[in-house]
Amino acid sequence: MTEFIHEPYKKVLVREIIKMSLDDLVSLIATLESASAYWAEGVLFVSFAITESDDLGKREIEGETYLDRVMFTRYDKYTKTARSSTNVEINVLNVQKSHLYRDLVVWLKKQPVWNE
Numbered sequence: 001m002t003e004f005i006h007e008p009y010k011k012v013l014v015r016e017i018i019k020m021s022l023d024d025l026v027s028l029i030a031t032l033e034s035a036s037a038y039w040a041e042g043v044l045f046v047s048f049a050i051t052e053s054d055d056l057g058k059r060e061i062e063g064e065t066y067l068d069r070v071m072f073t074r075y076d077k078y079t080k081t082a083r084s085s086t087n088v089e090i091n092v093l094n095v096q097k098s099h100l101y102r103d104l105v106v107w108l109k110k111q112p113v114w115n116e
Contacts, residue, residue, distance in 0.1 A: 009063050
């Protein structure tokens with residue numbers, strides 16, 4: 001029988017954190033092909049990974065990954081969609097049960113950009 005082992009990342013390095021208005025975040029996500037926003041812990045966000053390479057592949061195996069950018073806005077309650085003031089609408093995925101994404105949001109809330 002196959003053995004399955006859950007091994008969470010040990011480290012996630014984030015290159016850039018960008019706080020945005022809801023309108024700007026919705027507009028950005030709407031321009032991306034088949035993209036959705038994520039929601040957890042009162043935050044609507046999207047993240048972009050760094051393009052894969054052999055070196056990054058080795059780091060992944062060691063439990064380390066990189067996010068090029070995390071863009072976010074405060075969004076108190078989960079809704080299946082988010083709408084801008086110009087009626088642009090995007091899908092929202094509830095990732096509240098993901099330990100990784102909850103940890104990311106808790107970490108975001110401790111960063112100086114959170115209070116800007």
